Amino acid sequence: MTDTAVAAEDRTRTPERARRRRGGGPPGEPRAVGWLYVLPALLVYAAFLLYPLLRAVQISLYDWNGNTLATWAGLDNYADVVTDPALRASFGHALVLIAFYALLPLLVGLVLTAILSRAQVRGLGFFRTVVFLPQVVAMVVIAVAWRRMYSPDGSVNDLLRAIGLDGLTRGWLGDYTAALPAVGLVGTWFEIGLVTVLLLAGTGKIPTELYEAARLDGAGPVREFVTVTLPALRGEISVALTLTVIAALRTFDLVYVTTRGGPGTSTSVPSYEVYNRAFQQGRVGSAAAIAVVLTLVIFAISFGITRIAERDR
Amino acid sequence: MRVSRGERTANYVVLVAFAVFALWPVLTVLLAALGPDDAAGGSVGGGVLGLHPENFVTAWDQGRFGSYLRTSVLVSGTVVVVSVVLSLLSGYALGTMRFRGSTALFYLFLVGIMMPSEAVLVPLYYDLRDLGLTDTVWALLLPQIAQSVAFGTFWMRAWFRSSSRSIVEAARLDGASTWRILWQVLVPLARPAVVTLTVLTFMWTWNEFLVPLVMVVSESLRTAPLGLAFFQGQYTQGFTLLAAGACIVATPVVVLYLFLQRHFIAGMLEGAVRE
Numbered sequence: 001m002t003d004t005a006v007a008a009e010d011r012t013r014t015p016e017r018a019r020r021r022r023g024g025g026p027p028g029e030p031r032a033v034g035w036l037y038v039l040p041a042l043l044v045y046a047a048f049l050l051y052p053l054l055r056a057v058q059i060s061l062y063d064w065n066g067n068t069l070a071t072w073a074g075l076d077n078y079a080d081v082v083t084d085p086a087l088r089a090s091f092g093h094a095l096v097l098i099a100f101y102a103l104l105p106l107l108v109g110l111v112l113t114a115i116l117s118r119a120q121v122r123g124l125g126f127f128r129t130v131v132f133l134p135q136v137v138a139m140v141v142i143a144v145a146w147r148r149m150y151s152p153d154g155s156v157n158d159l160l161r162a163i164g165l166d167g168l169t170r171g172w173l174g175d176y177t178a179a180l181p182a183v184g185l186v187g188t189w190f191e192i193g194l195v196t197v198l199l200l201a202g203t204g205k206i207p208t209e210l211y212e213a214a215r216l217d218g219a220g221p222v223r224e225f226v227t228v229t230l231p232a233l234r235g236e237i238s239v240a241l242t243l244t245v246i247a248a249l250r251t252f253d254l255v256y257v258t259t260r261g262g263p264g265t266s267t268s269v270p271s272y273e274v275y276n277r278a279f280q281q282g283r284v285g286s287a288a289a290i291a292v293v294l295t296l297v298i299f300a301i302s303f304g305i306t307r308i309a310e311r312d313r
Numbered sequence: 314m315r316v317s318r319g320e321r322t323a324n325y326v327v328l329v330a331f332a333v334f335a336l337w338p339v340l341t342v343l344l345a346a347l348g349p350d351d352a353a354g355g356s357v358g359g360g361v362l363g364l365h366p367e368n369f370v371t372a373w374d375q376g377r378f379g380s381y382l383r384t385s386v387l388v389s390g391t392v393v394v395v396s397v398v399l400s401l402l403s404g405y406a407l408g409t410m411r412f413r414g415s416t417a418l419f420y421l422f423l424v425g426i427m428m429p430s431e432a433v434l435v436p437l438y439y440d441l442r443d444l445g446l447t448d449t450v451w452a453l454l455l456p457q458i459a460q461s462v463a464f465g466t467f468w469m470r471a472w473f474r475s476s477s478r479s480i481v482e483a484a485r486l487d488g489a490s491t492w493r494i495l496w497q498v499l500v501p502l503a504r505p506a507v508v509t510l511t512v513l514t515f516m517w518t519w520n521e522f523l524v525p526l527v528m529v530v531s532e533s534l535r536t537a538p539l540g541l542a543f544f545q546g547q548y549t550q551g552f553t554l555l556a557a558g559a560c561i562v563a564t565p566v567v568v569l570y571l572f573l574q575r576h577f578i579a580g581m582l583e584g585a586v587r588e
Contacts, residue, residue, distance in 0.1 A: 045459050141538070
């Protein structure tokens, strides 16, 4: 979305530039006063967001426990991100979460979109309200609910027993192999609504004639979806991927409330490591380095995914 | 478009299945909150029509949600009012005026939208601690205002750019000051965009967890989600009161969503990079 805005910016720039050449804009056009209007917002923003970001970079170059004098560490904290097995594992877990937060919801969203774009369905408004609901509920509340559902006597196990899969029942969040996918599935549940509603908004813009033409050519539902719907949704898909991948990388509340990174370190993720090291273990420099790396990865993904979508178009 | 009856039935089955999946955790919490208190012996029966709304009162007292909600209302209200006003001012300038550096400023604000708060909270905590501001309401307000202003500037700028330029130019030719054009001409027209920005900022601030977790220790400064997390840690005997607490925390935003759904969906689809 930010990138859509950038693209729009590029489009509008040309006439603006032409006008400026003709004589500096229309009469009465205010100029320097613009700074006065931006100033209050800029001051708060610079003091509490930009300056701390620079400080994070600075702190990441030191060994510091938060209290005593810091000692210069150079790039050691960054080297740790690559070499420390615990940190490598946490980034690996983030990759697993990306599959659950981004790929799975996209798949489900595409199926639901295929269904809803083919047939007039009654109750679409209600369906949209319901699937989007998770997006507005505080993550702490969601985590409390799922913790209960995953507990040994929770409804997930009830469901498994009801369909005869008694062998699979367990305390999901306390299980070394099951905990991470279990946390990931909460992400899937959370993002399906966002992705589906986003894709549905995109299909509304596809002209019906395209579908009629496809049907006249004898295309079945699958070919129709692949040749008409999918290409038209490329922009929405890239936006959905950007949002959900970033959400996966930023997972914190959910892990903090459900597992605290456990059992062992089987669900620790980069954001949780940042918190843990900065405020529990007194390894502030290392925490800052992870935070900086995480920020860079998020920036790269935001630009990268949109770039790919733009090139394909 | 017409499809066969079999396909239509299959479609409804799939849609209903996903709607049920989406509501599953919500209903789990709601039903548990209204059921008999499982920590107090779980006496079945009694209550109003078999329901136990008194659980909310018990949870409210035991979990001290009154205090948490008061902090949340104070923090969310202040963040919303301050950041919306500041965003109107900066978005107005970046959207309707041309001045040296305006493009650079826009990109600067864009960085803030993508920035994860984890990155800035580490240095921010230690710097605010040195200033003696941690564990005060300022530590909750200032970082969240800064985050909201980044998105708000981006959001309002987009609206001001697309709003009718001719109105602004006509007002300028009439000799109206930039200040009057903003408040008397544009803001009344911008109401839908301002409402969207208000509900999104409110939701993000109300639901925020990491900032209060890091910044405050005092119980009186805990926001609703943070209070719920602490309540979960203390109250381990059962689930009923925890579920009731979860309902209390989620209700304000959910009710707002049910009334202003369009604003939530439009806003998050067009500009939800922050969360």
